[in-house]
Amino acid sequence: xxxxxxxxxxxxxxxxxxxxxxxxMIRSTAPRLKVALSALAIGILLFLFWDVLSQAWEPVDSALxxxxxxxxxxxxxxxxxxxxxxxxxxxxxxxxGKQRSExxxxxxxxxxxxxxxxxxxxxxxxxxxxxxxxIGSAAARGELAFxxxxxVGFGLHNATEGFGIVAPLSGTRPSWPFLIGLGLIGGGPTFxxxxxxxxxxxxxxxxxFLGLAAGSILYVVIELxxxxxxxxxxxxxxxxxxxxxxxGFATDAIVTAAGA
Numbered sequence: 001x002x003x004x005x006x007x008x009x010x011x012x013x014x015x016x017x018x019x020x021x022x023x024x025m026i027r028s029t030a031p032r033l034k035v036a037l038s039a040l041a042i043g044i045l046l047f048l049f050w051d052v053l054s055q056a057w058e059p060v061d062s063a064l065x066x067x068x069x070x071x072x073x074x075x076x077x078x079x080x081x082x083x084x085x086x087x088x089x090x091x092x093x094x095x096x097g098k099q100r101s102e103x104x105x106x107x108x109x110x111x112x113x114x115x116x117x118x119x120x121x122x123x124x125x126x127x128x129x130x131x132x133x134x135i136g137s138a139a140a141r142g143e144l145a146f147x148x149x150x151x152v153g154f155g156l157h158n159a160t161e162g163f164g165i166v167a168p169l170s171g172t173r174p175s176w177p178f179l180i181g182l183g184l185i186g187g188g189p190t191f192x193x194x195x196x197x198x199x200x201x202x203x204x205x206x207x208x209f210l211g212l213a214a215g216s217i218l219y220v221v222i223e224l225x226x227x228x229x230x231x232x233x234x235x236x237x238x239x240x241x242x243x244x245x246x247x248g249f250a251t252d253a254i255v256t257a258a259g260a
Contacts, residue, residue, distance in 0.1 A: 006139040007194050010132055013155040014190025017124075018183045020162025025174070032233055039237040041167035042224045043244015044160055045120070049217045051252065052127055056210035059203050078204065079211040086126065086215020090119055094219075114178065116168040116223055121186040123216030124161050128186065130209040132193020137201045139194075158187055160247055168224070 023037075056079045063072035094115065165182050166174075196205075228237045 003139070003198055006136070006198065007191070010135050010194025011191040013135065013194075014128060014132065014158060014187035015183065016155040017128075017158040017162040017165070017187035018180075019159045020164075021166055021179045021183050023163055023166050025179070031231065032236055035228065035231045035233045036236050036240045037167040038224055039228055039240035040244040040247075041120070041164040042221060042228065043241040043246070044164040044248050045123075045217055045221050045224070045244075046241070047245050047248025047252070048124070048127060048161070048164075049214060049221060051248070052130070052210050052214045052217065055130070056207050056214060059207060075204070075207055079207050082208050082211025083215040083218075086123070086212040086217075087219050088215075090122070090216050090219040094119060094223075113168045113172045114174065116220070117165055117174075117182060118185070119216070119223070120165045120168070120220045121182045123213060123220050124165060124186040125189040126209055126216055127213035128158065128161075129189035129193040130206050130213060132190040132195075133197040133202075133206050133209070134193075135190075136194040136197020136199070138197075140198045140201060158190065160251060161186060164244075168227075 060072050060075045060079065063069070063075060098112075098115075162183065165186055166179065193209075228241075231237060
């Protein structure tokens with residue numbers, strides 16, 4: 001398989017995220033539906049947080065097992081710093097966005113929902129860049145069958161991630177250009193990571209982006225949980241968080257069973 005073909009398949013894996021984006025056009029303003037969609041997104045993102053952290057920690061764990069303590073310390077510090085940048089960076093960026101909205105007199109529910117959806121897309125985009133690196137690296141090593149399995153698996157994951165991005169938008173009637181922009185931010189990095197991963201393999205770069213993704217996803221989960229706590233549908237929230245977790249693990253299990 002040619003490098004261009006691998007890049008093309010990487011693009012397909014990234015842009016399956018668009019499959020879930022039309023759900024953002026749901027016009028219902030029913031409170032229970034909005035809470036259920038947000039809770040489902042929380043479950044999916046909690047799975048992604050665990051998945052990203054486990055991938056970022058694996059090189060540290062391997063170095064510790066091989067008694068390469070200097071490498072383990074360096075990788076561990078890099079992961080910790082990047083998690084902090086992802087978490088705290090989004091905190092201050094989001095705070096500045098809120099201040100600008102208030103100054104412009106646009107601090108309404110719709111604006112807050114769009115800002116939260118954008119924040120989710122950024123976090124997932126960082127995660128997907130790391131996935132693209134894995135696809136490109138496998139192809140560069142000549143493991144084309146494994147690369148194709150990764151593409152299929154990540155494509156399946158990205159379809160559920162698209163839903164997680166637009167869940168806060170239920171009832172806000174976003175424009176199609178805005179939804180397309182969210183898809184490019186969330187799914188486009190898979191394509192970019194595939195290109196970079198084929199050019200060179202860098203475990204350090206992968207750890208850095210996984211750490212950034214973990215921090216940003218954690219911030220989004222905190223924000224969505226705050227919204228869920230203000231609702232009066234505790235049972236609905238709990239059930240749909242559980243269902244979101246199941247969806248994340250189910251897609252991961254399918255990929256693992258296929259040999260990826």
